[in-house]
Amino acid sequence: MTHIQFPIPDMTITDRREEIIAALAGVVPEECLIVATDQMRAFETDALTAYRRMPLAVVLPRSTEEVSAVMACCHAAGVNVVPRGAGTSLAGGAIPQEDAVVIGVSKLNRVLDFDRKSRTITVETGITNVAVSAAVAPEGFFYAPDPSSQLACTIGGNIGMNSGGAHCLKYGVTSNNVLGVKVVLNDGTIIDLGGDAMDVPGLNLLGLLIGSEGQLGIVTEATLRIIPTAEGARPVLFGFDSSEEAGACVAAIIAAGIVPVAMEFMDRPAIEICEAFAKAGYPLDVEAMLIIEVEGSDAEVDASLARIIAIAEAHGVRVIKQSRSALETAQIWKGRKSAFGATGRVADYICMDGTIPTGQLPFVLKRLGEIVAGYGLRVANVFHAGDGNLHPLILFDANDPEDQARAEAAGNDILKLCVEVGGCLTGEHGVGIEKRDLMGFQFTKADLDQQLRVRAAFDPDWRLNPAKVFPLEGRLI
Amino acid sequence: MQTQFSAAQLADSQTRESEKILRSCVHCGFCTATCPTYLLEGDERDSPRGRIYLIKDMLENDKPASKEVVTHIDRCLSCLSCMTTCPSGVNYMHLVDHARSHIEKTYRRPWHDRLLRRVLAAILPYPSRFRAALTLGRLGRPLAPLLGRVPGGDRLKAMVSLVPVGGLPRVGAEPAQQGSCTRRVAILGGCAQKVLDPEINAATRRVLARLGVGVVPVPDEGCCGALVHHMGQEDKALVFARRNIDAWWPLIEDGLEAIIITASGCGTTIKDYGFMLREDPAYREKAARVSALARDITEYLDGLDLPEGRGDTLVVAYHSACSMQHGQQIRDEPKRLLQRAGYAVRDVPEGHICCGSAGTYNILQPGFASRLRDRKVANIERTKPDVIATGNIGCMTQIGSGTDIPIVHTIALIDWAMGGPVPNGLERIAP
Ligand SMILES: Cc1cc2nc3c(=O)[nH]c(=O)nc-3n(C[C@H](O)[C@H](O)[C@H](O)COP(=O)(O)OP(=O)(O)OC[C@H]3O[C@@H](n4cnc5c(N)ncnc54)[C@H](O)[C@@H]3O)c2cc1C
Ligand code: SF4
Ligand code: SF4
Numbered sequence: 001m002t003h004i005q006f007p008i009p010d011m012t013i014t015d016r017r018e019e020i021i022a023a024l025a026g027v028v029p030e031e032c033l034i035v036a037t038d039q040m041r042a043f044e045t046d047a048l049t050a051y052r053r054m055p056l057a058v059v060l061p062r063s064t065e066e067v068s069a070v071m072a073c074c075h076a077a078g079v080n081v082v083p084r085g086a087g088t089s090l091a092g093g094a095i096p097q098e099d100a101v102v103i104g105v106s107k108l109n110r111v112l113d114f115d116r117k118s119r120t121i122t123v124e125t126g127i128t129n130v131a132v133s134a135a136v137a138p139e140g141f142f143y144a145p146d147p148s149s150q151l152a153c154t155i156g157g158n159i160g161m162n163s164g165g166a167h168c169l170k171y172g173v174t175s176n177n178v179l180g181v182k183v184v185l186n187d188g189t190i191i192d193l194g195g196d197a198m199d200v201p202g203l204n205l206l207g208l209l210i211g212s213e214g215q216l217g218i219v220t221e222a223t224l225r226i227i228p229t230a231e232g233a234r235p236v237l238f239g240f241d242s243s244e245e246a247g248a249c250v251a252a253i254i255a256a257g258i259v260p261v262a263m264e265f266m267d268r269p270a271i272e273i274c275e276a277f278a279k280a281g282y283p284l285d286v287e288a289m290l291i292i293e294v295e296g297s298d299a300e301v302d303a304s305l306a307r308i309i310a311i312a313e314a315h316g317v318r319v320i321k322q323s324r325s326a327l328e329t330a331q332i333w334k335g336r337k338s339a340f341g342a343t344g345r346v347a348d349y350i351c352m353d354g355t356i357p358t359g360q361l362p363f364v365l366k367r368l369g370e371i372v373a374g375y376g377l378r379v380a381n382v383f384h385a386g387d388g389n390l391h392p393l394i395l396f397d398a399n400d401p402e403d404q405a406r407a408e409a410a411g412n413d414i415l416k417l418c419v420e421v422g423g424c425l426t427g428e429h430g431v432g433i434e435k436r437d438l439m440g441f442q443f444t445k446a447d448l449d450q451q452l453r454v455r456a457a458f459d460p461d462w463r464l465n466p467a468k469v470f471p472l473e474g475r476l477i
Numbered sequence: 478m479q480t481q482f483s484a485a486q487l488a489d490s491q492t493r494e495s496e497k498i499l500r501s502c503v504h505c506g507f508c509t510a511t512c513p514t515y516l517l518e519g520d521e522r523d524s525p526r527g528r529i530y531l532i533k534d535m536l537e538n539d540k541p542a543s544k545e546v547v548t549h550i551d552r553c554l555s556c557l558s559c560m561t562t563c564p565s566g567v568n569y570m571h572l573v574d575h576a577r578s579h580i581e582k583t584y585r586r587p588w589h590d591r592l593l594r595r596v597l598a599a600i601l602p603y604p605s606r607f608r609a610a611l612t613l614g615r616l617g618r619p620l621a622p623l624l625g626r627v628p629g630g631d632r633l634k635a636m637v638s639l640v641p642v643g644g645l646p647r648v649g650a651e652p653a654q655q656g657s658c659t660r661r662v663a664i665l666g667g668c669a670q671k672v673l674d675p676e677i678n679a680a681t682r683r684v685l686a687r688l689g690v691g692v693v694p695v696p697d698e699g700c701c702g703a704l705v706h707h708m709g710q711e712d713k714a715l716v717f718a719r720r721n722i723d724a725w726w727p728l729i730e731d732g733l734e735a736i737i738i739t740a741s742g743c744g745t746t747i748k749d750y751g752f753m754l755r756e757d758p759a760y761r762e763k764a765a766r767v768s769a770l771a772r773d774i775t776e777y778l779d780g781l782d783l784p785e786g787r788g789d790t791l792v793v794a795y796h797s798a799c800s801m802q803h804g805q806q807i808r809d810e811p812k813r814l815l816q817r818a819g820y821a822v823r824d825v826p827e828g829h830i831c832c833g834s835a836g837t838y839n840i841l842q843p844g845f846a847s848r849l850r851d852r853k854v855a856n857i858e859r860t861k862p863d864v865i866a867t868g869n870i871g872c873m874t875q876i877g878s879g880t881d882i883p884i885v886h887t888i889a890l891i892d893w894a895m896g897g898p899v900p901n902g903l904e905r906i907a908p
Contacts (some may be wrong), residue, residue, distance in 0.1 A: 034522070036543075036545045038531065038534070038535075038543045038545040038546050039522055039531075039545045039546075039549075040528060041531060041534045042521045042522050042527035042530045042531055043521055044525075044530075045504065046504070047503070047504055047505055047506065048501070049479065049504045050479065060519065060520055086506050086509065086510075087506060087521065087584065088505060088506045094512075104521070105520070106519040106520065107518070107519035107520070109519055126519060128510050133511075149506070149507070150505050151507050151510045151511070151562070152505070152506040152508075152509050152510045153506075159497070204497050229907050276566050277566070317833055333841055338507075338564035339564075340503070340505060340564075341505045341507055341563065341564030341565045342564040342565060342566075343503070344501050344502065344503035344564070344565030344566075344567075345501060345564075345565050348478070348479070348500075348503070349503070353561075398478065398479035398481060398500075399500075441713070
């Protein structure tokens, strides 16, 4: 699976490695600067492990000021920079380049301020997503966007990718929950974007920054909206005899104007894989399952569940199983959130991430199965059904180059299918390198050029994460 | 993950095993967040995923271990928190064992490091030597401040500071065996615990006697091998394992029901004998049988009908040793037993994170160990307990060195609730 190209490393930079390292050593202490090959190895990839590149050096600064100093240093030396959070990107967003310095925010992991009255929390961006919720849980709050990787991924990475999660159906994705950020620009300048309210005067540069995949600057602090924990929440498992029925049920629930907190889909292979790990009590005799969670008081939960169950019954649901305890609820979500990792027990996989109109679910699920079967591969489907965000996991053997090539080709066909039915190349994992070369399918040249012009306003020399997001050909400088 | 081993490399059974493990890791990073050293450092190299990756590179390329890689593998506590977290079932334990033995074979440590490791390996597994060393340690205590000045002196200082201050604790009365028992078990005598707190096994024998379970003596057993195993001295570990298997085997053939272990660190290793000796035709099957019979005392008692306790309301903070919750996946049994015995049991916040004891870790990595201890003690103290209970002697020493709250073995509290003596250290707070 090596057909995605990286830019050719700039020898004038790599030849000056010693000098650049010496300059970096002048701005950060020894324990924050990683230059030995044996140690940089740990940073050569993210969760898209088929692609790997050794960086020039890795720096793990401990403060915004250190990030700024390192950025200024790289800028002065004309060196590329790859920002990194926890390296859980599935799109290869955090993969280094031979001529680039990786700047990781993982040491920046403190909570700076918790404002109960205005319901905000200010954190350093190396903090993990789940640690934010944990910090405010005793006060009865949580941070809503919950990527399945929330245990590990950082707020910085979430902002980079505009990440979503199971519970974003109701509460929105990262961009709906970030109020302000502190950003270090390419030359080391520190700026603040947004504020601590939903609307601030002037251009909405915050909206531009969220999802910019480390191409506009390094975010070092963020003020996040936190939400009071609901009175109660109950996930319910719905088992169907076919994926198409489950897909049609999702479409009908959305069409009826019901917005559950979460509506997740798993097909049979995914159910088996997750149940084996989490022992969550998923039905093993069905072809597809929806996990639908509703929240509120007991009466509210019962009322919305009654409506959902009626729709499910009209779509041939065969098994309905409600969570009866906090422990069961935790297990149900643990199973869902471990889906990708647990798939590693049975095979290597590439995780696709495309979005389609929910009305197209039954058709796309069927077509998708055909596409993957056409390449002689297997697929496990587990995704955020409520917002039409598909995550087919294409199973293959990473030690077999031909299998890899087939898996990647199948993936591309699936993403094109998403665009064809009126959807989008990405849902929440970003573009990275993975979908970079497909951007032309989604956007016209005029669309892309305008994006490039805006990008250039922040980083005219393409120093920040240059291998990613935009096709290597046809870039405006 | 993709791997690149040659057919020749894969001819080696250990490499084959490691390749399988590496293949199952999907590099998702979930494990990083629950790794104690990553929590402290925020550095991929000190995370499970980072270590796995460094090990992969070293093994794939048949490289001798470099100083850089050794630094980060040495910092790993072998707490196995990463294994509990990993959705993909990556057996980090076997991978890091392989890495450690590779390091031992291919890397020459600085002299003071070699010396210290040799001393630890020569003393700790042998109770009489350990007892003598403790006496010396107590004598050496006044010298501690000077130790900071010699190479590796911070570790010597750590070692001396772990020596119990007030001499070794007293042991309560041993039970008279009650007639002929239908259930018969062996209790691992082990090594260091026997010296530091012989009362733990005495309490175990009393509890079992009350329940009508007979305990057969096993004269020839000893250290389980974990201490040297974690230092990468695989061959020595196997010698210990084989000796114990030989000691237990006649009893097993005679219908022994279980091998009871009261130090969870040892439990994890004995339960792994089957794997450790998989290539030894003479021992393979016996080892697997031994592993299958090994039970932590709380695991064993959980299957029996214990009397309900008298319900005095001592608040017990239960500290789950890593070897208990991660190594053996025993979580609820000890708490259930304590509750049934009448104690008010509190979970410790961040309970999945190691206290820094980890075998000889608190001696070999005093810096990380003391930061983890302080973090653990702060979390424990937040639950405002009267007493801390745990199932591993290493944790007792480690946590005990950082707090005034008494810390005792779970079995001591159960024994007490069933009419046994007041556990050592609880005399003042006993109701
Ligand atoms: C098992 C698994 C499950 C996942 N589930 C989900 C899911 O449910 N929903 C979802 O949306 N994603 C999911 N992801 C993808 C991934 O976790 C997210 O993209 C996450 O936000 C990445 O965070 P990170 O800290 O790992 O960032 P990294 O992977 O390190 O970086 C991601 C991108 O952000 C940039 N970046 C990182 N930090 C900063 C910063 N401080 N400032 C500027 N740019 C920065 C990087 O350059 C890169 O382009 C999953 C991944 C895995 C492995
Ligand atoms: S959680 Fe498991 S699969 Fe994921 S990186 Fe860690 S060891 Fe690998
Ligand atoms: S065993 Fe413990 S210290 Fe070692 S990598 Fe795993 S979690 Fe970290």
